[in-house]
Amino acid sequence: xxxxxxxxxxxxxxxxxxxxxxxxxxxxxxxxxxxxxxxxxxxxxxxxxxxxxxxxxxxxxxxxxxxxxxxx
Numbered sequence: 001x002x003x004x005x006x007x008x009x010x011x012x013x014x015x016x017x018x019x020x021x022x023x024x025x026x027x028x029x030x031x032x033x034x035x036x037x038x039x040x041x042x043x044x045x046x047x048x049x050x051x052x053x054x055x056x057x058x059x060x061x062x063x064x065x066x067x068x069x070x071x072x
Contacts, residue, residue, distance in 0.1 A: 004066075006027075006062045006065045006066050007059045007065065008024050008025050008027065009022060009023070009024055009025070009059070010022075010023060010025055010057035010058050010059040010060075011023075011058040011059075012034060012043070012052065012053065012056050012057050012058075013056055013057075014036040014038065014039060014041060014043065014056070015043070016036065016039050016041045017036060017039040017041070019036055019037060019038035019039065021036075021037055023053075023057075025053050025057075025059075025061055025062060026062075027062050030050050030051035030061060030070070031051050031052050031053060031061075032044060032052065033052065034052040034056075043055070043056055049070075050063075050064070050070030051070070054070070
């Protein structure tokens, strides 16, 4: 059985202005802050999420994808 490949590219969508930007997720750390390139709002994870990719990304962070759970 082969393990699913972890996807490192995710599109972050700003909840304030709707701007979407393709970003590469770090493999060894969670990203807790992200500044929107359009409106400059600083995004933080929603309650219960470990990082901005889990809250606003098209793909969850690598630890969630591979089943090892959120980084905390």
